[in-house]
Amino acid sequence: MALKITVIGTGYLGATHAAAMAELGFEVLGLDVVPEKIEMLSAGRVPMYEPGLEELLRRHVAGFEGSTGRLRFTTSYEEAGEFGDIHFICVNTPQKHGEYACDMSYVDAAVDSLAPHLTRPVLVVGKSTVPVGSAARLAARLAELAPVGVDAELAWNPEFLREGFAVQDTLHPDRIVVGVTSERAEKLLRTVYGTPLAEGSPFVVTDYPTAELVKTAANSFLATKISFINAMAEVCEAAGGDVVKLAEAIGYDERIGKKFLRAGIGFGGGCLPKDIRAFMARAGELGADQALTFLREVDSINMRRRGHMVELARNAVGGSFLGKRVAVLGATFKPDSDDVRDSPALNVAGQIHLQGAQVTVFDPKGMDNARALFPTLAYAPSALEAARGAHAVLHLTEWAEFRELDPAALGEAVAERRILDGRNALDPERWREAGWTYRALGRPTA
Ligand SMILES: NC(=O)C1=CN([C@@H]2O[C@H](COP(=O)(O)OP(=O)(O)OC[C@H]3O[C@@H](n4cnc5c(N)ncnc54)[C@H](O)[C@@H]3O)[C@@H](O)[C@H]2O)C=CC1
Numbered sequence: 001m002a003l004k005i006t007v008i009g010t011g012y013l014g015a016t017h018a019a020a021m022a023e024l025g026f027e028v029l030g031l032d033v034v035p036e037k038i039e040m041l042s043a044g045r046v047p048m049y050e051p052g053l054e055e056l057l058r059r060h061v062a063g064f065e066g067s068t069g070r071l072r073f074t075t076s077y078e079e080a081g082e083f084g085d086i087h088f089i090c091v092n093t094p095q096k097h098g099e100y101a102c103d104m105s106y107v108d109a110a111v112d113s114l115a116p117h118l119t120r121p122v123l124v125v126g127k128s129t130v131p132v133g134s135a136a137r138l139a140a141r142l143a144e145l146a147p148v149g150v151d152a153e154l155a156w157n158p159e160f161l162r163e164g165f166a167v168q169d170t171l172h173p174d175r176i177v178v179g180v181t182s183e184r185a186e187k188l189l190r191t192v193y194g195t196p197l198a199e200g201s202p203f204v205v206t207d208y209p210t211a212e213l214v215k216t217a218a219n220s221f222l223a224t225k226i227s228f229i230n231a232m233a234e235v236c237e238a239a240g241g242d243v244v245k246l247a248e249a250i251g252y253d254e255r256i257g258k259k260f261l262r263a264g265i266g267f268g269g270g271c272l273p274k275d276i277r278a279f280m281a282r283a284g285e286l287g288a289d290q291a292l293t294f295l296r297e298v299d300s301i302n303m304r305r306r307g308h309m310v311e312l313a314r315n316a317v318g319g320s321f322l323g324k325r326v327a328v329l330g331a332t333f334k335p336d337s338d339d340v341r342d343s344p345a346l347n348v349a350g351q352i353h354l355q356g357a358q359v360t361v362f363d364p365k366g367m368d369n370a371r372a373l374f375p376t377l378a379y380a381p382s383a384l385e386a387a388r389g390a391h392a393v394l395h396l397t398e399w400a401e402f403r404e405l406d407p408a409a410l411g412e413a414v415a416e417r418r419i420l421d422g423r424n425a426l427d428p429e430r431w432r433e434a435g436w437t438y439r440a441l442g443r444p445t446a
């Protein structure tokens with residue numbers, strides 16, 4: 001009999017994973033505790049912006065022409081327990097309020113809710129990003145809470161997808177990593193990730209702690225790479241160098257590589273910032289805090305970028321924001337996503353607003369989420385409207401459409417032709433030729 005899969009938590013990770021599992025041919029049931037999300041997904045609508053996901057969803061949710069009907073959604077753990085042979089846990093693991101540590105309460109709640117409803121031998125597979133040691137603890141919890149006689153095993157299978165590329169990354173992953181304690185679990189996961197998904201993707205089998213650590217190590221490395229180039233940007237500014245050229249030049253060395261060397265206002269989002277902090281907190285609990293002290297520096301270089309952007313903008317408008325209008329292009333933490341969790345762009349916008357400027361934000365996809373998080377900022381329906389009357393335009397999220405903006409047309413709308421590029425993504429010459437003062441982070445002023 002074909003394996004049936006449940007996916008618990010249908011956010012950025014879970015909704016994508018559920019649709020991808022249906023694409024691979026499995027019967028899938030997605031579960032979330034938020035009924036509105038379940039209603040939307042059941043109707044073939046994705047509750048966030050993720051390119052290609054809605055199309056994938058509609059290929060498998062019933063009610064659309066030619067759909068396989070293999071993908072359904074529910075809020076019922078009882079239904080999930082009846083349905084699944086394999087249960088993927090994809091719930092959120094945010095930073096604890098006021099602490100560095102990871103809040104495991106959602107993962108714990110998912111295991112606690114599922115376990116009593118299990119009806120047959122199952123594999124529960126954690127995908128959420130968790131502190132090392134969680135899998136062993138959860139395996140014991142699962143065994144304890146599962147009905148007597150039900151064999152409930154746990155595996156850990158961290159996820160490496162990027163928002164904006166979630167569908168592609170899930171269907172064609174760089175690698176699949178599984179932390180298992182039995183051959184049966186490994187075999188089941190090899191079946192799940194069988195062709196075409198695993199074609200060309202290395203399949204790494206390891207123990208729980210290594211699987212958990214691979215995930216936090218990967219995100220720590222990426223964060224470190226970004227903070228490294230941002231540290232170079234600071235030195236370039238002091239010395240009159242150009243960090244974009246520097247990144248290009250060091251990137252030709254294949255050992256260094258070109259990727260993740262874009263200097264700017266730094267990393268944000270629902271993952272890198274909280275993951276490096278949770279990693280430091282966990283290392284501290286394990287008595288290995290010294291090993292990760294460099295991550296504290298990675299974090300502080302990153303947070304400094306936001307303050308630096310605010311300072312540059314303040315200086316650009318004459319030393320004070322009082323009575324000034326500032327246009328902010330971009331609200332999401334990166335382009336091609338509507339995610340504003342720990343967004344550097346919104347953080348900068350918020351700081352400038354607090355310092356007295358009238359800030360107007362435009363983002364192609366993140367407006368609703370931005371408004372919900374920063375209701376006191378002003379929002380405009382286009383970049384042009386946001387720029388109207390502005391004393392400075394700040395480019396803070398590198399959406400492709402911002403690269404296409406017409407500097408001459410925007411120049412007609414603003415009070416002062418002054419643009420600060422927080423992502424080093426615009427073409428300085430185009431803006432300068434149209435009479436703008438263009439300023440970027442880590443680059444010469446003219
Ligand atoms: N967003 C991303 O690009 C990636 C996220 N991750 C990790 O995946 C996990 C999930 O992240 P996101 O999808 O971004 O979070 P999210 O917040 O978008 O989604 C989490 C979902 O879980 C649901 N949920 C919470 N408690 C629940 C419960 N007890 N039972 C059922 N559903 C519950 C929430 O309602 C929400 O819909 C995190 O650990 C994150 O670090 C890993 C790789 C990529």
Ligand SMILES: O=C(O)[C@H]1O[C@H](OP(=O)(O)OP(=O)(O)OC[C@H]2O[C@@H](n3ccc(=O)[nH]c3=O)[C@H](O)[C@@H]2O)[C@H](O)[C@@H](O)[C@@H]1O
Pocket residue numbers: 129159160161162163164219222226259260261262263264265266267268269270271272333334
């Ligand atoms: O654990 C996760 O959730 C995911 O976190 C990141 O993915 P994501 O947060 O979607 O976004 P990234 O593309 O990594 O960008 C993160 C942040 O770094 C910034 N960034 C990225 C690259 C760069 O060169 N410079 C830079 O400032 C982006 O603007 C963004 O704010 C990782 O890239 C994924 O592999 C991982 O699965």
